[in-house]
Amino acid sequence: MDFYSAVDDLRPEDTAGSAMMGFTGFDSACFYRYARLDWGQLLKNLDGDVGLARRTVEAFLRAVEAIPTGKQNTFAAHNPPSFRLAVAREGGFGWSLANAFEKPVRQSRDSGLVKPSVAALETYWNEQLLGVYGNDSVKQTATLAPGVELTTLDATRVSNLAAWIDAIMESLPKEA
Numbered sequence: 001m002d003f004y005s006a007v008d009d010l011r012p013e014d015t016a017g018s019a020m021m022g023f024t025g026f027d028s029a030c031f032y033r034y035a036r037l038d039w040g041q042l043l044k045n046l047d048g049d050v051g052l053a054r055r056t057v058e059a060f061l062r063a064v065e066a067i068p069t070g071k072q073n074t075f076a077a078h079n080p081p082s083f084r085l086a087v088a089r090e091g092g093f094g095w096s097l098a099n100a101f102e103k104p105v106r107q108s109r110d111s112g113l114v115k116p117s118v119a120a121l122e123t124y125w126n127e128q129l130l131g132v133y134g135n136d137s138v139k140q141t142a143t144l145a146p147g148v149e150l151t152t153l154d155a156t157r158v159s160n161l162a163a164w165i166d167a168i169m170e171s172l173p174k175e176a
Contacts, residue, residue, distance in 0.1 A: 001023050001024070001025055002023060002024045002025075002074070003021075003022075003023045004021070004022060004023065004024070005020065005021045005022075006019050006020040006021075007019055024074060032097070032098060032100075032101060032117070032121075033081075034096050034097065034098060035060075036094040036096075037057060037060060039053070039057075039172065039173075042056060042057070043176075048176055050173060050174065050175055050176050053172075054169065054172055054174075057168070057169065057172060058165060058169060061086065061164070061165045061168060061169075062165065064081060064084060064161075065080065065161070082114045082118075082145070082146075082147075082148060083114070083117075083118050083121070083143070083144070083145045083148055084142075084143065084144040084145070084161075084164060085097075085121070085125075085141070085142075085143050085153070086140075086141070086142045086143075086164060086167070086168045087138060087140070087141050087142075088138075088139045088140040088141075088168050088171035088172070089137045089138050089139060090137050090139055091137055092133075092137050095129050095133075097121050097124055097125060097129070099124060099128065100120045100121045100123070100124030100125070100128075101117070101120060101121075103120075105117045105120050114148060115148065115149065118145065118148050118149075118150070122150060122151060122152065122153050125153065126152050139171045140167055140168060140170065140171035141153070141156040142156055142158050142163075142164045142167035142168055143156045143157045143158065143164075144157070144158055144160070144161060144163075144164040145157060
């Protein structure tokens with residue numbers, strides 16, 4: 001816990017004392033973020049400009065490097081994602097993996113939250129999504145997981161962010 005107080009130097013003499021007092025609890029978290037990009041709709045919105053659509057997707061993929069700036073002076077949470085999964089599919093509805101965390105993930109004695117979170121996500125991907133709906137619509141899967149143990153997704157592992165982006169960009173149409 002961090003207790004803090006602030007003083008207003010411009011307050012009148014008869015209102016001396018702290019202008020504000022409070023405390024903030026420090027925390028460390030493991031987050032799941034999901035985004036879906038509809039290639040057909042993007043292309044339609046960009047009047048069929050495939051080159052612009054491809055550059056947009058690349059910029060979108062690079063945006064995973066963005067880290068929220070709120071409370072950075074307090075928490076210094078400059079952590080890049082520990083795990084990235086990108087999937088290019090043809091047709092169908094979006095596949096969110098949020099239900100992988102319907103049951104809260106618990107850390108074990110020798111792990112933090114990343115390892116069991118990735119394991120839960122990978123299990124859900126294999127059993128609930130691929131197992132139920134099949135992988136006929138999946139064109140490309142790329143996983144970037146430095147230092148994270150994978151099972152079936154290990155075959156989709158790439159070595160760095162550039163390779164992760166390239167793997168997905170290769171699956172996109174190059175012309176209309």
